[in-house]
Amino acid sequence: xxxxxxxxxxxxxxxxxxxxxxxxxxxxxxxxxxxxxxxxxxxxxxxxxxxxxxxxxxxxxxxxxxxxxxxxxxxxxxxxxxxxxxxxxxxxxxxxxxxxxxxxxxxxxxxxxxxxxxxxxxxxxx
Amino acid sequence: xxxxxxxxxxxxxxxxxxxxxxxxxxxxxxxxxxxxxxxxxxxxxxxxxxxxxxxxxxxxxxxxxxxxxxxxxxxxxxxxxxxxxxxxxxxxxxxxxxxxxxxxxxxxxxxxxxxxxxxxxxxxxx
DNA sequence: ATAGATGCAAAGAGTTTGCATAGGT
DNA sequence: ACCTATGCAAACTCTTTGCATCTAT
Numbered sequence: 001x002x003x004x005x006x007x008x009x010x011x012x013x014x015x016x017x018x019x020x021x022x023x024x025x026x027x028x029x030x031x032x033x034x035x036x037x038x039x040x041x042x043x044x045x046x047x048x049x050x051x052x053x054x055x056x057x058x059x060x061x062x063x064x065x066x067x068x069x070x071x072x073x074x075x076x077x078x079x080x081x082x083x084x085x086x087x088x089x090x091x092x093x094x095x096x097x098x099x100x101x102x103x104x105x106x107x108x109x110x111x112x113x114x115x116x117x118x119x120x121x122x123x124x125x126x
Numbered sequence: 127x128x129x130x131x132x133x134x135x136x137x138x139x140x141x142x143x144x145x146x147x148x149x150x151x152x153x154x155x156x157x158x159x160x161x162x163x164x165x166x167x168x169x170x171x172x173x174x175x176x177x178x179x180x181x182x183x184x185x186x187x188x189x190x191x192x193x194x195x196x197x198x199x200x201x202x203x204x205x206x207x208x209x210x211x212x213x214x215x216x217x218x219x220x221x222x223x224x225x226x227x228x229x230x231x232x233x234x235x236x237x238x239x240x241x242x243x244x245x246x247x248x249x250x251x252x
Numbered sequence: 253a254t255a256g257a258t259g260c261a262a263a264g265a266g267t268t269t270g271c272a273t274a275g276g277t
Numbered sequence: 278a279c280c281t282a283t284g285c286a287a288a289c290t291c292t293t294t295g296c297a298t299c300t301a302t
Contacts, residue, residue, distance in 0.1 A: 003256060003301055039259045062184035079227055092226040100218040101205055104245030113237040114223060119230030129276055129281060165284045
């Protein structure tokens with residue numbers, strides 16, 4: 001059975017509140033605001049449980065630690081700034097991409113990551 | 127200076143020959159066909175050097191080890207089979223996705239990963 | 253009261269680094 | 278001959294697991 005503990009509530013809250021995917025370390029930091037004695041192991045265990053039940057998703061980018069985000073944020077994609085390294089949520093979606101796949105392949109879902117420079121880094125940091 | 131050694135040649139060859147991204151362990155295996163005494167450290171060092179010089183790219187998918195592939199394969203995307211876990215190259219590309227990003231963001235490049243079932247796993251493995 | 257969740261610390265897996273040696277130039 | 282890349286093994290980092298304790302039910 002699932003038990004509702006302050007720890008897992010804090011972790012869920014941290015992810016739900018974030019507007020961008022969080023790394024395990026960031027989740028730990030954020031959740032410690034509510035539960036000071038929170039341990040890393042609990043973060044990992046809870047994240048794994050949340051992934052299994054589909055409440056959150058893993059976002060993984062080359063050369064970076066995995067990040068987690070709430071599935072409740074809906075279908076969206078990500079943008080990584082090559083200058084500052086931050087990862088942002090991108091609202092749009094080009095739609096069904098099933099026809100890209102080779103014949104015989106069935107596409108259930110897709111992930112798009114854009115790379116470039118975010119508004120902050122594009123601007124002539126005046 | 128760059129020195130041409132059998133080891134790095136074997137690693138480059140393994141990546142160039144592969145029709146799909148390889149994990150470090152797979153690269154090691156493949157390259158050992160040519161250089162039996164090849165060490166893991168050399169694989170990592172060479173992969174890093176190749177990434178730095180832009181010859182290969184990292185492909186990273188959630189919950190899986192990083193994979194590397196030759197940049198020479200041209201622009202394409204990836205398909206991961208949820209059934210067998212293999213990652214395939216996908217030739218097509220929907221084109222420029224710059225308009226997906228929020229205003230002020232500059233998109234240089236994009237990555238698309240499709241998820242579903244590959245032809246082998248879709249077919250009633252008759 | 254019971255059983256699952258937690259926290260600490262140790263164990264694992266994957267990756268990186270130090271240093272003596274082999275091998276390319 | 279010189280000097281870089283290699284190979285081995287130790288060091289690191291990130292993640293998972295064991296176990297006694299705590300706590301929600």
